[in-house]
Amino acid sequence: MNISHHLDDATLLAFAAGTVGEAHGILVASHLAMCPTCRNALRKAEGLGGGILESQAGQAVSDVCRAATLASLDAVIAPKETYKPKSDLPLALARIMGDVNLADIHWHKRAPGVSVFDVPLSKGSKTKLKLVKLGKGRTMPEHGHGGEELTLILKGSYHDKMGRFSPGDVADLDAEIEHQPIVDSDEDCICVIAFETRAIYKTILAKLVQPFVGI
Numbered sequence: 001m002n003i004s005h006h007l008d009d010a011t012l013l014a015f016a017a018g019t020v021g022e023a024h025g026i027l028v029a030s031h032l033a034m035c036p037t038c039r040n041a042l043r044k045a046e047g048l049g050g051g052i053l054e055s056q057a058g059q060a061v062s063d064v065c066r067a068a069t070l071a072s073l074d075a076v077i078a079p080k081e082t083y084k085p086k087s088d089l090p091l092a093l094a095r096i097m098g099d100v101n102l103a104d105i106h107w108h109k110r111a112p113g114v115s116v117f118d119v120p121l122s123k124g125s126k127t128k129l130k131l132v133k134l135g136k137g138r139t140m141p142e143h144g145h146g147g148e149e150l151t152l153i154l155k156g157s158y159h160d161k162m163g164r165f166s167p168g169d170v171a172d173l174d175a176e177i178e179h180q181p182i183v184d185s186d187e188d189c190i191c192v193i194a195f196e197t198r199a200i201y202k203t204i205l206a207k208l209v210q211p212f213v214g215i
């Protein structure tokens with residue numbers, strides 16, 4: 001896997017400090033499982049994150065808290081041999097989806113060439129996680145974001161002004177960035193998207209489509 005788009009340092013730091021939302025945590029873990037570059041960056045961020053927490057709290061992070069964080073990171077980075085997912089999804093996603101395969105997902109068609117699947121999260125989660133399947137040549141409406149949005153490509157590819165995104169690549173976007181992905185693979189592009197609030201679409205047509213697409 002040739003990954004060229006990575007998580008940014010702020011996201012890794014937040015993950016290391018345990019302050020990302022549930023959806024973002026699952027997506028970050030999924031990318032980490034694929035990406036040695038970000039795993040190395042995380043090791044550094046984890047140390048930094050612990051240091052920041054300690055200085056903010058004025059006292060050391062509790063050993064229990066720290067051990068729990070490290071244990072969860074280890075589970076992501078070096079899953080136990082005994083757990084062998086039957087799914088072709090990344091481990092963190094396979095666990096929450098019950099080992100379903102990409103080909104067996106029950107998609108909900110939202111618009112021509114656009115299907116989505118809502119990944120079930122904890123009740124009361126302030127973040128959402130969606131699988132999105134876009135048909136060949138499909139263009140998503142140009143949109144900005146109401147909050148931090150992460151997109152991980154699982155299959156196919158798209159390009160936008162940030163470059164080309166293929167399996168394993170992650171688009172780590174904050175609220176200021178607007179983009180308009182266009183699917184450029186010969187197959188459907190399937191990605192998983194974690195977001196905080198509904199994306200803010202730019203065009204009237206997009207505003208009409210948004211309730212159906214639901215992102």
Ligand SMILES: [Zn+2]
Pocket residue numbers: 003005006007031035036037038039
């Ligand atoms: Zn990476």
